[in-house]
Amino acid sequence: xxxxxxxxxxxxxxxxxxxxxxxxxxxxxxxxxxIEILRNxxxxxxxxxxxxxxxxxxxxxxxxxQAKQGNVxxxxxRSLFYATDFADQLENRIIPALKAGFIVLADRYIYTLMARDxxxxxxxxxxxxxxxxxxxxxxxxxxxxxPAQLVERNLAKxxxxxxxxxxxxxxxxxxxxxxxxxxxxLIQREFSELQRQYGFTVVNGNLSVxxxxxxxxxxxxxxx
Amino acid sequence: xxxxxxxxxxxxxxxxxxxxxxxxxxQLYLLKRWLEMKGLKVHLxxxxxxxIVKAATSKGKKRQLLTPTTFSLIHCTDFADRYxRQILPLLKAGFIVLCDRYIYTAFARDxVRGCPRPWxxxxxxxxxxxxxxxxxxxxxxxxxGRILGGRPQLKYHEAGMDMGLxxxxxxxxxxxQGKIYDEYLAMKERFNFTEIDGSATIExxxxxxxxxxxxxxxxxxxxxxxx
Numbered sequence: 001x002x003x004x005x006x007x008x009x010x011x012x013x014x015x016x017x018x019x020x021x022x023x024x025x026x027x028x029x030x031x032x033x034x035i036e037i038l039r040n041x042x043x044x045x046x047x048x049x050x051x052x053x054x055x056x057x058x059x060x061x062x063x064x065x066q067a068k069q070g071n072v073x074x075x076x077x078r079s080l081f082y083a084t085d086f087a088d089q090l091e092n093r094i095i096p097a098l099k100a101g102f103i104v105l106a107d108r109y110i111y112t113l114m115a116r117d118x119x120x121x122x123x124x125x126x127x128x129x130x131x132x133x134x135x136x137x138x139x140x141x142x143x144x145x146x147p148a149q150l151v152e153r154n155l156a157k158x159x160x161x162x163x164x165x166x167x168x169x170x171x172x173x174x175x176x177x178x179x180x181x182x183x184x185x186l187i188q189r190e191f192s193e194l195q196r197q198y199g200f201t202v203v204n205g206n207l208s209v210x211x212x213x214x215x216x217x218x219x220x221x222x223x224x
Numbered sequence: 225x226x227x228x229x230x231x232x233x234x235x236x237x238x239x240x241x242x243x244x245x246x247x248x249x250x251q252l253y254l255l256k257r258w259l260e261m262k263g264l265k266v267h268l269x270x271x272x273x274x275x276i277v278k279a280a281t282s283k284g285k286k287r288q289l290l291t292p293t294t295f296s297l298i299h300c301t302d303f304a305d306r307y308x309r310q311i312l313p314l315l316k317a318g319f320i321v322l323c324d325r326y327i328y329t330a331f332a333r334d335x336v337r338g339c340p341r342p343w344x345x346x347x348x349x350x351x352x353x354x355x356x357x358x359x360x361x362x363x364x365x366x367x368x369g370r371i372l373g374g375r376p377q378l379k380y381h382e383a384g385m386d387m388g389l390x391x392x393x394x395x396x397x398x399x400x401q402g403k404i405y406d407e408y409l410a411m412k413e414r415f416n417f418t419e420i421d422g423s424a425t426i427e428x429x430x431x432x433x434x435x436x437x438x439x440x441x442x443x444x445x446x447x448x449x450x451x
Contacts, residue, residue, distance in 0.1 A: 009292050009338030059289055060298070063280040073276065074308030076350050080301035081277070084294060091291045129346040133293055 001098065004110075005132015008087075011095060013135060018098035019223060020135055022109040023216075024191070025143030026184055027165045028153035029205045030212060034143065035105050037213045038220070042103055047224075050097040053107035057088035068164065079117045083130055086110060090134065098135075110134045111142075111198065115190040119183070120170065138223045140198070141216055142191060145205035147184040151177065235265075235315035236441055237352070239326035241408065242360030243401055244382075245370035246422045247429065251360065252324050254430045255437065259320060264446040267314050271325035274305035285381050292337035295381070299330055300347055307351050320446050327351055328415060332407035336400065337387060356440055358433065359412060362422030364405050368398055 001016045021038070025031045039049050055061050064081050067073050073081065097104050110131045117127055145153075154161055161176045163169070167183025168176065195202060203215050238255075240248040252268065259266040272281065281298050284290045290298070314321045327348040335341050372394060380386065383393040384400030411417070418436065420429055437443075 006340045006343045009340075059284050059294060060280040063276065067276050074305065077277075077301060077304040077308055080297060080304050084280075084297040084301050087291075087294045087297050088289070091293060092289070126346060126349060129343060132343060 001135050001138075003132065004134045004136055005129060008091065008095075008133050011091075016095065016098040016135070017101045019103045019139075020094065020098065020106065020137040021103060021220070021223075022106040022111075022137040022140045023143065024108055024111050024140060024200065025205060026145065026150050026187065027162060028150045028157065029143040029145045030209065031107055031143060033209060034141075034212060034216060035107050037209075038216060039105060041213075041217060042105075042220075048100075048102045050093065050102045050104050051107065052089050052093055052104060054082065054112065055085055057085040058092070059088040060085050075117075075120050075122065079113070079122060079127075080130075082113050086113065086131075087133055094135070106137070109137065109140070111140065111191070111194050111200070115187050115194060118190050119167070119186045139219055140200040141219065142195065142200045142202045143205035143212070144188065144191070144202050147181045147188070149206055150184055151180055154180075233315035234318035235321060236356075236446075237311070237315060237321050237323065237354040238437070239323040239328070239354040239357045240360065241325060241328045241357060241417065242422060243362060243364070243367040243405055243408070245367035246360040246362040247370075247426070248358070248360040248422075249324055250426060251358075251420070251429055251433055252322055254426075255433055256322055258430075258434055259437075259443075259446075262443065263448055264443060265317075265319045265448055266322065266446070267310075267319050268322040268324065269306060269310055271323075271329055272299065272302060274302045274309075277302040277305055285379070288380060288386070290381070290386070292334065292339050295337060295386075296330065296334040296339050296344065296347070299334075303327070303330070303348070304350065318446065320441070323354065326354060326357065328357070328408070328411055328417075331411060332404045335407055336384075336403045353415065356437070357415060357417045358436075359408065359417035359419050360422040360429075361408075361419050364402055366423050367405075368401060372397070 001013045001020070003013050007013060023031050023035055035051065039051070042049050055064050060081060064085055067081065094104050114127050114131065118124065151161070161180045166176050166180040168179055170183065172182045173179040201219055203212055205212065240252045242248040256266055256268045277298065281302060284294065284298060311321055330348060331341070331344050334344050378393045378397055383397040385393060385396050387400065389399040390396040412419070420432060422429065
């Protein structure tokens with residue numbers, strides 16, 4: 001494997017034997033469902049897997065959750081808080097698992113973090129350098145679902161739209177439905193840009209669960 | 225979020241840097257008292273003091289969960305919080321902001337821990353460079369003597385124990401501080417540090433500091449409107 005940029009002091013990426021598979025997409029894009037299916041599929045084939053995601057580090061997850069509730073962090077601070085959470089999981093979970101030959105399934109990765117930050121005015125180059133610590137995944141699947149479909153799924157599941165997934169902090173609109181649609185469009189535009197730079201595999205998330213799983217399995221075969 | 229842009233804030237930023245035991249905090253405190261008693265708008269802020277991030281930092285340190293990268297990132301997060309919510313508004317409001325340690329502390333420590341210097345410089349590039357950076361250049365043995373004289377209980381990271389430099393905390397601290405000192409010397413010119421001889425008496429140093437600040441800043445401009 002290799003790092004996106006400068007890497008991590010003391011870690012030789014070439015010695016990592018496992019695979020890193022990332023699934024990106026908005027809330028309601030079917031990420032968790034697909035990761036569950038993929039995990040079953042891989043374990044059925046005899047591969048050992050590990051799940052990681054955002055805001056799950058033992059170091060800062062609680063504090064991040066707390067700060068998120070109050071909406072008190074500045075843009076740069078929040079961005080760095082998430083980066084710290086990511087780095088902690090990268091070093092304490094992802095890298096050890098890869099060393100041991102596991103397949104790491106990441107429910108979101110740095111691309112979500114980058115897209116969110118860029119939409120909020122962060123500097124591209126700064127982010128690229130910051131996430132130079134990240135490993136380049138073996139496969140990145142981006143589940144692209146139309147904003148209208150996302151609203152429907154989110155409302156069916158939670159009955160309200162999440163503050164952050166609606167980008168309410170950006171002040172696009174006081175109306176959460178309106179804000180959600182506009183914010184998700186901005187995020188999707190950013191993902192298209194990131195896809196151009198980093199080369200993801202885009203999967204149409206409006207398809208059925210089975211059709212998406214089939215599509216993902218096909219890509220997985222190519223890398224295993 | 226443009227890189228270290230030169231901004232024309234009405235306020236001024238003064239940072240002090242130097243080893244533990246270099247006497248910088250004492251000097252900065254005395255400078256603050258002087259400016260205050262002149263009736264000027266002044267605020268002092270310390271490294272590692274943002275409330276939200278503090279809990280995570282101390283947890284990480286206590287459980288020894290931190291690697292060089294996460295150590296660096298969590299301190300950068302802490303600094304960003306202070307920068308965005310404290311330093312920047314104060315500068316915009318026309319205060320003289322005194323920083324006890326600034327980004328150069330991170331550059332020195334984290335580079336010693338093995339983080340690439342260009343990565344560090346970019347990481348902190350959201351912060352502007354101070355108008356004046358005072359570097360308290362205290363000979364290593366003097367600074368070490370001031371800290372170690374009382375045989376204090378050194379904290380794990382403070383002593384640099386995470387780098388496995390030595391099994392004895394005091395020995396580890398000496399080696400660690402020596403490496404940080406070298407980093408400071410290497411940064412001196414690049415970041416335009418103003419050097420203060422940290423081995424002189426407290427009074428002499430303070431006199432020098434006050435003269436320097438008075439000559440570089442138009443002090444009456446920072447007077448409080450109402451007292």
